[in-house]
Structure formats: structure tokens, C-alpha cells
Amino acid sequence: MPWQKTRFAVLQKFVWKRMIVMLQIRHRWHWTDIRRRYITRTGRWLPITAANGTVLFDLNSVTVGRYRWRGNKIPNRWTALQSA
Numbered sequence: 001m002p003w004q005k006t007r008f009a010v011l012q013k014f015v016w017k018r019m020i021v022m023l024q025i026r027h028r029w030h031w032t033d034i035r036r037r038y039i040t041r042t043g044r045w046l047p048i049t050a051a052n053g054t055v056l057f058d059l060n061s062v063t064v065g066r067y068r069w070r071g072n073k074i075p076n077r078w079t080a081l082q083s084a
Helices: 003-027 031-038 077-083
Strands: none
Touching: 003 031
């Protein structure tokens, strides 16, 4: 896993923890209340959603690709003028 991808994972965990703390403060929930609301019967965590259905974006789903330097292969109007 590249270091950029691990940064997204750390950021995702930080945002998730801050959302949990916000829910605890705003609704005066304890950890058991949060688990009761956001865990399915099989033990999987549900995504944190707002009342209007907005889902917290999963940063781990971002693909990190390496940039390939293309140099002179990038087409532009000046290379067309030079070749003519």
C-alpha cells in the first residue's frame, strides 16, 4: 500500500472518530447507543448518514495512481506548428 493510501486511511479514521464524538455530544449518546444504532445484526458497521440521506464519504475508496511523465508526448498546438 503506497504511503498516500495510508494517509487516506488515517484521515478516514480521524473523520469517523470525530463524527462519533459529535454524535455523542449532540445526542447525548453513550458508546452502547452508537453501537445499537450503527451495527447490523451480523456485526458490521453501517455508514454514518445524515437525516436527509447524505452518507459520509469513504476516503478508502479513492484510487491512488502514479503520475506518468509524458514529456513531449502531450499534444498541443505548438508541436503541430513545428512539425509542419
